[in-house]
Amino acid sequence: MKYAGIDIGSRTIKLAVLENGRLIFSRKSVASYNPLETAHDLMDSAEFDVITATGYGRHLVKSHLSCPVISEITAFVLGARFFPNNCRSILDIGGQDTKAILLDPDGNLCKFEMNDRCAAGTGRFLEVMAAVLGFTMEEFSTAALSANRAVKINSMCTVFAESEVVSLISQGADRDEVARGIHRAIVSRSAGLLKRIAPDGGIFFAGGVALNGCVRILLEQEMNRPVFVPPDPQIVGAIGAALKGSDD
Amino acid sequence: MADYTNMWESLGLDLKSHDALLSVLGNAYSDIFLSQKNRPEGMKYFDFVMSEVHGLRIQEIVNAKEQGRKIIGSYCVFVPEELVLAVDGVAVGLCAGAEFNFEGAETLLPRNTCSLIKSAFGFKLGKVCPYLEACDVVVGENTCDGKKKAYEILGPLVKDLYIMDLPQTKSETAKALLKDEYRKFITKLEDVSGKKVTADSLKKAIEIVNAKRMAVKRLAAIRAADPAPISGLDALLVNQVFFHDDPFRFTDSVNKLCDELELRVKNNSGVFPEGTTRVIVSGCPMAVPNWKVPLLIESSNAVIVGEESCVGERGTRWLTEVGGNTVEEMLDSIVDRYFNIDCAIFTPNPSRVGYVKEMTKNLHADGVIHYSLQFCQPYIMESGPVESELEKSGIPTLRIETDYSQEDAGQLKTRIEAFVERLKKK
DSSP: OEEEEEEEOSSEEEEEEEETTEEEEEEEEEOOSOHHHHHHHHHHTSOOSEEEEESTTHHHHHHHHOOOBOOHHHHHHHHHHHSOOOOSEEEEEOSSOEEEEEEOTTSOEEEEEEOOSSOTTSHHHHHHHHHHHTOOHHHHHHHHHHOSSOOOOOOOSHHHHHHHHHHHHHTTOOHHHHHHHHHHHHHHHHHHHHHHHOOSSOEEEESGGGGOHHHHHHHHHHHTSOEEOOSSGGGHHHHHHHHHHHHO | OOOOHHHHHHTTOOHHHHHHHHHHHHHHHIIIIITOSSOOTTHHHHHHHHHTTTTHHHHHHHHHHHTTOOEEEESSTTSOHHHHHHTTOEEEEOOOOSOOSHHHHTTTSOSSSOHHHHHHHHHHHHTOOHHHHHOSEEEEEOOSHHHHHHHHHHGGGSSOEEEEOOOSSOSHHHHHHHHHHHHHHHHHHHHHHOOOOOHHHHHHHHHHHHHHHHHHHHHHHHTTSSSOSSOHHHHHHHHHHTTTSOHHHHHHHHHHHHHHHHHHHHTTOOSSOTTOEEEEEEESOOOTTOOHHHHHHHTTTEEEEEEESTTTHHHHSOOOOOOOSSHHHHHHHHHHHHHTOOOTTSSSOHHHHHHHHHHHHHTTOSEEEEEEETTOHHHHHHHHHHHHHHHHTTOOEEEEEEOSSSTTHHHHHHHHHHHHHHHHTO
């Protein structure tokens, strides 16, 4: 049996297929204004027997395919087990959500915290800030790492932070130092969520923002705990959904 | 529904906005309530009440007014219905559950005011709440700071706003204050109605309100059954109608509903399959038509089996002792009864979390969803300690903070689904 999981996120749609407990296929696509069409394109490119949906667009797919759905939070809990690690908590920073999840000693979902409504301090925040500073995402992370100090960014709201960054630049602040400040801001917010529910142990870091080396390093420094990033941090939710299908 | 245009016009409603409100309300009601499966027959009465909530019921209130009875509106379960009934008045809960005319409300209130207060102002300024417009007296009670200060702004907008002070601790002096306030309220009621509170009228009033609360308590107890004989949405609706309906007819209808539900329990039939994940909702009141969170919960493979809320057990779980022979003795019983209410404005407030635990056990709930309205400081502040106390006692708890808008529905749905998935694993 081939078990697929599809994770319809706000910025990317991810598909993973498992067979005999091994990942045999994975693909990602940038989400469009028509997530269902993008999801169909992805599904057409893969072979599978059953599919489980997760991500904020899960109910959309469910209404078209009548497939089972699970929340992203459970999907990340299951997906994290796929990668050998002994982390006690998961941090997922995606396009519009940040989730901190505490696992029990058996690796089950114990407690979670999630941002309430806006995309403050998520992947979308980083994207907008990179654009304001004229960086690609890769340049953005590298520039932030190269800076010796961070300029303090006070606002986590994408709209307010954008005007804050614009005014810092016009006052002659160093671009790299502003970049580092933005990275630090997102890390301290996520660390706050994590500290509230998961006081110790390794952190499994997933979602698109885990691709950002600077966030990863600053998170490790801030938490003073090991941070584990899986080989493809964006696919964890899709793998979790596929695993859910194989469990049922 | 009959044509009530003249009545609404004479109450001074803005007919165009009111029509728009009723049409939105009607659609929401049929989408949320009428689409539920296996509903008890007894809910038909409440469907009827809701379809006539601004019609027939207002007609009755207007008729009562013509007979010289006074209409006393309030926004809080601390305002004793017994005292209103003892001067042959009509007690009504006022509209504060919909996101209506918030732009208007925000011309008078800060943006970061809770939805409940904003809603009350939105209805007043938009002239769409016939209950409010029919009131002879509106009682503003000093509970949270938001309401307290909002009443200062509401005062000039309504015919007769009466402020009732409330204590914030459970000390003896606090209790004396409550008694003093209730005594002043009696004087006010006697003044406006021209009728006296007598031992006889007060005794009758206590019995009427007790009967109403007993019916709702009976409903609450039946919900311990698995499969759940009634949805949380329907049970919440009954608790919401509690504040608007004629007390005799309401009591009778709830008891009939309970007869039917008891049969269901006997036959092991319900609205959701046996073994469905069961949750208690605890926190801020959900005034009609605030059905947002219950709908999200019950469309996420869970059933709500109890509400620890002012629109729910916090408002109804205590009865007034019927022992006294004089107005003074009965007033003491009423004070005793109301002084139990464990609203988060009290400090400290340990009995509330204790009761949530008791409900969880008695109603066989798997977990608790703590519901706070954004900017409701007392409940948000209390939610942290409540959550840790419940989790410490092995009761999984999800804290949510939201308002009347739909903008966070997606995120809430994800959190609620994940919480239900967590409960299922147990």
